[in-house]
Amino acid sequence: MSDPTIQIRSLSELHLDDIVRIVEKTRHSYQPDLWEDRVTYYLRRDPESSVVAEVDGRVVGFMLGDVRAGEFGIEEPSGWIEVIGVDPGFAGRGVGRALADAMLARYRERGVRQVRTMVDAGMPEVERFFKQVGFEPDSLRPFVRRLD
């Protein structure tokens, strides 16, 4: 069960500074321009899917994504979870789970039947997190070819 003190809200432009601050803590880089572009992208495409989590009125986590169809040969509309971040000071308290629950519920309500994400194998904690909230490996496999 998610913690009753965690409040979920729809993403808005008011959360820009909060997101920049959380990413600065998790990735140790201050990149406001990048996050302004990203947040604007989600806001103009699908402002209701992405969510932030608040504890005592302060934003401590966010999850961004949207619904898309026709990519990678997947014709059925899929909800995507593309970016996630939780303030390290609030890790392990169910914030990530509350974000995922809310986003999945929003997708479900819109009739979406599958939600996808991709996790870097170099981030086992993120992989573990997604498994714990019900994701399982899929047949879709990432390939890359470097151009040098």
Add this chain to the structure above:
Amino acid sequence: MARVTTSELPKRFHDAVLKWRETFLPDYDFLLENWERYFPRDPKFRLCAYREGGMPCTIECGDELGRDKYQRACEMRPEAAQHLAGAIRAQASTEFGSIQQHQLTLARAQDEEEQAMVLRMMAEELRHGYQMLSLLEADDWKPITGQSSEQMVEEILSMKTGSHVLGAFNVDFESFVDNIVFCALIDRVGKYQLAMQKVSAYAPMAESMPQMLREEAFHLATGVVPLRRWVVKAAAGSPMITMEVIQKHLNKWVPRALEMFGDERGGGTNVKFGLKPMKNSEAQDQYWREIGKVVRDLNLRYLRARLPQLDAGQAELTLDRLESERGVVEGVDARDLLRLPHRDYFRRRGVPAFRMVGEDGGAWTDVEGYLGHLVKTLPDGYRATRDFQDYVTNLRAVARGEKTPEEAQKFMPQLRRVGGVCPCSRAVRWVADEHVELPDGGAVHGG
């Protein structure tokens, strides 16, 4: 997928909107031709009305709480239906009005991407206006307003800057700074009004709101993101934009935004009729706190650009100190930061109307001194506008005791229908001699 249906207006109304668009939104074709370039992967804009399915079917507030929502205006209490008609008309007026304002200075944008965002936002405002016209078209308003749908639509499409229902939409833009600050402040009022109308006892109104709110989320980003980048430019000493210029534009728009919530004493009737869940002052209070956060975030972005050696936590502490001590900290002067003007500053409607309160909250007693203060704290071009002239005339009349503040409020330009058959006729004039009563003293809507 989401239970949303779309529809178009009957051809004669649809064509009237297209004609309006040719006149007042001439860059529309450019937007659509370049859509993929600016907004890759986004569904292309379409001029149509949206209706959300699956919304609550019973009234959500007021003295009819729990009974079925109304599908037709004529089934409502006459007084409630009149409030509703006023709200739809005013909402439509603001949507079309904001396009006329944005168009004035759209070409002056310095950044192509910012310009494209504003242009898309304008197209969406056109859709919002269209949405409101669809409500007028789909019901019979004659028993309520004495006007047919056709007449109401025609009236709305013939309004021009200076004749719109609401003050903020009568204020001309002078530079692209206005476009951006308007999105950040005035569209935010729109967000509040839309969110409140989402509970409307009139189901077609409630069902119109979700898609408009989705679009509004983007409009707010269209304002806030450029502002965030401009404060960084200002921190670097750019000659193009300074904190002082941004501050003066906040001073120009914050008072108008606050007045859009309607008289601080009103709004109770809307709640009683189940049309909105909050009184004017409650919504205005929330808004005030929200724009306080916008200003603080902008200051933080500015501070980090000025003092890149600070991390997030240190920057917040420095900002706290600057806000409380108002001096110079780490070489940054508190006066370089943005602030909200005092809530009673430069007001012409509501409780503080025509009180002479300074940007910093100081009280003025002589009119000419106060006008000098306004000229110093407002954007340079604004002092030459008709809007400011009207304010000056009325303030002087109040000071001489020729008018009460209540009377003076009514003399600020108001809507008046002056005929004109063609939707694009310029038959609407500045009208300051006749007052049209608005629901709750004009508690209406934003972009």
